[in-house]
Amino acid sequence: MIQTKNLTKIYNGITAVDNVSLEVPSGELCVLLGPSGCGKSTLLKMINALVPPTSGEIFVNGKNTHDIPVELLRRGIGYVVQNVGLFPHYTVMRNIGVVMKLLNKPKEDIEKRALFLLDLIGLPRSYASRYPRELSGGEAQRVGVARALAADPAILLMDEPFGSVDPLNREHLQNSFTEIQKTLKKTVLFVTHDVSEALMLGDRILLMQEGRIVREGTPGDLVFQEGDNFSQAFFGSEMALKLLSRYRVGQAYTKGMKIQNAACQPSRVGEAIPCLVSGNMPLSEALSLMIINGCRELAVSGDGFPQGTLSFESLLSYFRKGAPNVQ
Amino acid sequence: MYNKLKLYVPPALWLLLFLLSVYRFEWIAQWLSFLGPSKGALRARAPLSFYVFQHVRLVLISTFFSMVLGITLGLLTRFRPFREFKEPLLQTATFLQTLPSIAILALSVPLLGYGQAPVVIALVFYGLLPILRNIIQGLDSVPEEVRLSAAGMGMTPWQRLIDVEWPLALPAVLAGIKTSVIINVSAATIGATMGAGGLGVLIVNGIRTMDIMLIIKGALPVSLMAFLINSIFTLLEEQWFGNRDGVRL
Ligand SMILES: Nc1ncnc2c1ncn2[C@@H]1O[C@H](COP(=O)(O)OP(=O)(O)OP(=O)(O)O)[C@@H](O)[C@H]1O
Ligand SMILES: [Mg+2]
16 A cells, blocks of 8 residues: 655755645555656655655555665565666666565576566567667566566556557557456556556546646546546547547447347448457447447457447447446 | 687787887887987896886886775765765866876975885876776766666665666776876876886986987887777777677767
């Protein structure tokens, strides 16, 4: 659990973080969202004592961080630095193993763990012996994430961890991170200025503006409830579409229904055959398929989901039912 | 393999030339005989190698202490009570380095007197400057996010210095040591006027007796030694830090 009380940071007269009180319960992935310069990184750095607060208190797992020796505190928190910050003179393997080494883990364990993490972030194992200068920006960033995960900390502070990864790999990373998070249930404070990323990943989102938290809630809350001008402008009017990628076809479809609407046909094929989708498909892709194929209904099957259909109407009603569905 | 071997050619060549200038000066003298007959050059009181030995000893001892002092001071500026001195130290070092070595040595006579020890002290001080400056700048040039992640992962200040900042500053430190040695090889010739011996003795005597050959006899090994040292450091730099990026600049 991470908790801050009336946390303020003033840099020579400039208030970077202004009286922030927040709480991230254990196992929650909390997204800190906001425009450039609103104080996200500063807030994160205060939590692992890289920046001393001007006033206010921070609690990690119920303990005031003031009373924990800094090195001990930091070794228990995985930290992904904005702009990566890999050690240029260490190989990828050694970079990933830094915290484990600090915790005196045996060398074999470190190597095994590093290879496992390379698999996890989708880099070839041969990268273990590379130096950071031999990596692309996005690859380096993924190694930065692996490094933060290495010692299996219960708490993660991630400062724009996927910022320079290309869209395809980014989506892959976001998906695998959601998967990992489902099983590992880490307490995560995740900084981003990307609304889509926030809506897709966050259990809860804190919207920051000029050092203050101006809005907070689940992704569903933020999309469906009206916010102030800043919030509306920041989320943008297509925020509902961005929210769709958070949900899967399997959550919204109707089981056992026979396809009724024959309008569903891929245009290239003459016959009218229904579009078949998996229950694992994000709703955003399903909607996109409906638009591309000009159909209101998709057939669902495979990947262990009982057969059924997803219609445009059921998509709408899934969200219309409101809060219970939309977490 | 071929590329690696190629790196050893310049030091080997300079070493050969240096040894020739020390042990076969007659050849060079003969070759330069058009400059006029040598009065004292070819029958000096001591063999040339004796002065070379004195010179090298002077440089080695003073460089050793310059290194120890420079690196210690540089590392100290990373720690709390000394951190305040970093900027003043850097500025002083940069300023003092602009003074010619001859001025520093001349100034040291009234303070320290004549003989080997005062010269060594003056050389240590003068050679300290580039090392100190480079180590401070090298440590400062470690990227902010590297520093941040090192601290953020829970390394102690000492671990950060030894495992991260020092290795990253090493190329700059080595460059500082190189400058320091080369400066001191030439500055040490002035030591002769202060009674410290070395190759400067020949040069000073040559100037006094207007003997060009004697001046060359002293000056040639000094400059060849400087080239030799420079090429050795270039080799070390290439071996340790060379072409790391796979980028040719
Ligand atoms: N070391 C510092 N000294 C002075 N001002 C600082 C310092 N670090 C940050 N600031 C200021 O504090 C404010 C918040 O900075 P911060 O880095 O927390 O922003 P951010 O939300 O992380 O922005 P971005 O999305 O661009 O990373 C900015 O106005 C910045 O100029
Ligand atoms: Mg930031």
